[in-house]
Amino acid sequence: MAELLKGAPVAGAITRRNIQAVEELEGKGIKPTLAIIRLGERPDDLAYEKSALKRAEKTGVQVKQFVFPADMTEKNLVREIKKINEDDSIHGVLMFRPLPEHIDEKAVCETLAPEKDMDGITSGSMAGVFMDTEIGYPPCTAEAVMELLDYYGIELKGSKVTVFGRSLVIGKPVAMMLMRRHATITVCHSRTAIDDFRDAGRRADVVVSALGRGKMVGAEILGSGQTIIDVGINVDEDGNLCGDVNFEEAEPEAAAITPVPGGVGNVTTAVLMKHVIEAARTSSH
C-alpha cells in the first residue's frame, strides 16, 4: 500500500505559517490584500475563486474582486490592471485565464507588475523561475508540487525526477525548481517516443505528471517504489474528476502517490496566499 500524499495537511501547514505571518504584518499596520480579476462566469474560474476566497478568509488575507463582462475590451482590461499596479493597497493579483479570445493574453499579462504577479503569468516571474532570482513568483501549482514533496520529506537532491509535460504553467517551471534542488530531471512531452516515455517513467525515483490526459499514466509507464505526483485534473468517461495517472494501476506499486482530487490541487490556494503575504512583506520594505 502506497502512502497517500494528501494535499489538505500540506495546505494546513502552509496556512498555519501564513496566519502567523498575517498577524505579524497586521501588527505593522499592513493588511495583505489580493486582487482577483475575472472576466465572465466560467464554471472553472468560479470554482477556483470560491476556494481561494475560502482560503483567504481562513488566512486573514483581504480580497478585492474585479469582475468584468466577458466582452470587456482589451484596452479597458489593461487600464484596470495599470490602476491595480499603482494601488498600494493591493499586494498581489490573480487573473483567471484563459482570457476571452478577442484579447491578446500575452500582451495583457505583461502589463501586470511582476512584483504583483502571484501566479507566474509575467515574463518577469518566468525569468525569476528560470534564473533562480527573486523576480515575481512561480506559478502556484508548480510551487504546490514542491511544497507537497517537502512536506512529505521526499528526497530530491541527487534523485531522478521525470516530469511529464512541458507547459509554462507546470512542466517547465517545476523542472527548473526541481533542478535547483539538485534533482536530475528528464522532461517528456507529447512528442516523446512512447518507448522513451516508458523508460523515463520507469527509471524515475519521482514522477511528476502534468499532461492533462486522464489516466494516461498506467502500470506500463511506471516502476515500483516510486513517488508519484499527479498534477492532472481531468474528467473521465463517467464525468468524474481524475488525474493523469491511472490510480488503480499505479497505487499498488508506488511508495507514495497523490490522490486526484485531494492532492496537489488542494495546496495551490495556500501557496497563493503565501505569495500575497510575501508581496505584502516586500512592499513594506
Place this chain on the structure above:
Amino acid sequence: MAELLKGAPVAGAITRRNIQAVEELEGKGIKPTLAIIRLGERPDDLAYEKSALKRAEKTGVQVKQFVFPADMTEKNLVREIKKINEDDSIHGVLMFRPLPEHIDEKAVCETLAPEKDMDGITSGSMAGVFMDTEIGYPPCTAEAVMELLDYYGIELKGSKVTVFGRSLVIGKPVAMMLMRRHATITVCHSRTAIDDFRDAGRRADVVVSALGRGKMVGAEILGSGQTIIDVGINVDEDGNLCGDVNFEEAEPEAAAITPVPGGVGNVTTAVLMKHVIEAARTSSH
C-alpha cells in the same frame, strides 16, 4: 570513424547569410553596429574580442569598443550602459564577464536593454528563452549548439538528448531550446549520482556537454552511435585546450562528434553577428 562536426563550415554558412542581410540593411541606410564593453585586459576576453572583431569585419558589422579600467566603479559602468541603451546607432552589446568582483554583475546586466542584449545576460532574454517568446536573444554559445546540430542535419524531434551541466549560459538555455524542438531532455549536473550520469549519457541519441571539466566524459559515460556536442573549453595537464569529452575514447564509438578546439567555439561569433543584424533589423521597424 565518427563524422567530425567542425564549427568552421557552420560559421561560414551563417556568415554568408549574415553578409547578405547586412547588404540588405545597408540598402536601407542601416549599419548594424555592435558595442563591445570590456573592463581590464583579461587574456580570455582579449582572445574572444579579437575573434569577434575579425568576424565582424568579415560580416560587415560595425564595432564600437568601450574599454574601461578594471577598477571602474559600478556607477560609472551603469552610466555608460544607459548611454548605450539610448544610442540609436548601436544595435547590440557584448559585455565581457565575469565583471570585476567589486561590481554587482547581476544588477549591472539588468541595466542593459533586453533588445540590445546579444548574449542572454538580462532576465528579459532569459524569459524569452524559457517562454519561447521574442524577448532579447539567447546566449550565443547555446544558440551555436543549435546551429551546429541543424547544419549537420541532426534530428532532434523525438530524440533523446542528455545535457551535462545546468548553467544559465549553456545548460539551461540549451535544454529549453532543445525541448522547443521536441527533443526529450535529461539534464545532469554536479549533484547527479555517477550511476545516473552514466545511464543518462549512454542512452542518449545526442549528448551536449557543458560541464567545464576537462576530459571528464569518457567511454564509460557514453554509448555508441551517438552525436556528441562538446561545449567545454578546458586546459589539460599539458597546457593544451581540451573539451569535456575524452575525444580519444569517445570518437571510435560515436556517430558524430565536435572537436575542441574547432567545434562549437568557432560558431559563437557568427551567432553574435546574427543577433546584431536581427537587432538592427528590429530597431528599423
